[in-house]
Amino acid sequence: MTTTMPYSLAVVVPAYNETEVLERFHGRLAAVFATMDVEASVIYVDDGSADDTWAIITRLAASDSRVAGLRLSRNFGKEAALTAGLDAADADAVVVIDADLQDPPELIPQLVARLREGNDVVYATRDDRAGETRFKKFTSAGFYRLMERLSDNPMPRDTGDFRVLSRRAVAALRGLRERQRFMKGLFAWIGYRQVAFRYHRDARAAGATKWNYWRLTNLAIEGITSFSAAPLRMATWLGLSTAALAFLYGIWVILKVLVWGDPVRGYPTLLVVILFLGGAQLMALGVIGEYVGRTYSETKRRPLYYVEDSRGPVSPFTPP
Structure with a gap:
């Protein structure tokens, strides 16, 4: 029209x-x-x-x-x-x-x-x-x-x-x-x-x-x-995936100890896992911080x- x-x-x-x-x-x-x-x-x-x-x-x-x-x-x-x-x-x-x-x-x-x-x-x-x-x-x-x-x-x-x-x-x-x-x-x-x-x-x-x-x-x-809000959901899924992988890896470590014993090795693997988990946590905190910062800015109503x-x-x- x-x-x-x-x-x-x-x-x-x-x-x-x-x-x-x-x-x-x-x-x-x-x-x-x-x-x-x-x-x-x-x-x-x-x-x-x-x-x-x-x-x-x-x-x-x-x-x-x-x-x-x-x-x-x-x-x-x-x-x-x-x-x-x-x-x-x-x-x-x-x-x-x-x-x-x-x-x-x-x-x-x-x-x-x-x-x-x-x-x-x-x-x-x-x-x-x-x-x-x-x-x-x-x-x-x-x-x-x-x-x-x-x-x-x-x-x-x-x-x-x-x-x-x-x-x-x-x-x-x-x-x-x-x-x-x-x-x-x-x-x-x-x-x-x-x-x-x-x-x-x-x-x-x-x-x-x-x-x-x-x-x-x-x-x-x-x-x-x-x-x-997709970045927040991605951070959630990253946390869940990391937890699931850590749980599976823990089961593998227990089974390996029960079957083959523990020769006190695996320091490189442990370091990699710690760095990965620390990086994932910091990234998730950064995403959350972006949203919290924007919420804080909005509440001031300037x-x-x-x-x-x-x-x-x-x-x-x-x-x-």
Whole structure:
């Protein structure tokens, strides 16, 4: 069923040290707005940048009435910056896109067109990822497939944050105030009607990526522990399996003593068994610690972000 065109569209763009590419991004986005029969606006969220990102946002807001900006009080991370933008967006359709031009803003009209078909979320799935190493592509594909198996609400494969959401999908996301935020998982968790839009992802237009393998690994751990208890179950099964093997080995030792006697040997075997059991216990404690730490962080109920300054027609959202 085809619905009427959303009368308003807001584009949320998190930005962290994007001086080299932000004005180029806005030029292409403004050209896209000119082709669309909607009341369009853009919200740039400066996530505590150390360069001239906020100065550029201020200049864009002064010259273009469709531009609004939020400046967070420090670098809270991309997930928090995305949340701040979604909290402040007031439109019938909201697009989430990065400023690095890897996700072409020219695809926004096609995403919105799919939203018109009665969907609540249209997520952009990458057919190809230009400008990335084979190792990066391999690890990324492996992560999405692992999440697909572990999570109770599987995320779409090879899909980043680039997507368009309906008003009720954005309202649902605003109700999720957890501190341990993994937005790709939250987008999938809310449900509603979600469809894929396949596209080719370009290389970064300028500047350097803010994601290294350490931060990506931490994000992967965040995603797994936020949306799956499978690691805890794996630790349980590891403990049970280890106990079963130890019991069987104990029976073997007793039978060997009864049949062949005890020549006081086996020190290497004993050392291996002790190291294996110690390693298994430490790994299980580490998994439990990850979940306990996240629970502790949630119980403090600190705000997800603070807004230091704003520009243009935007009001920071005050959660209930």
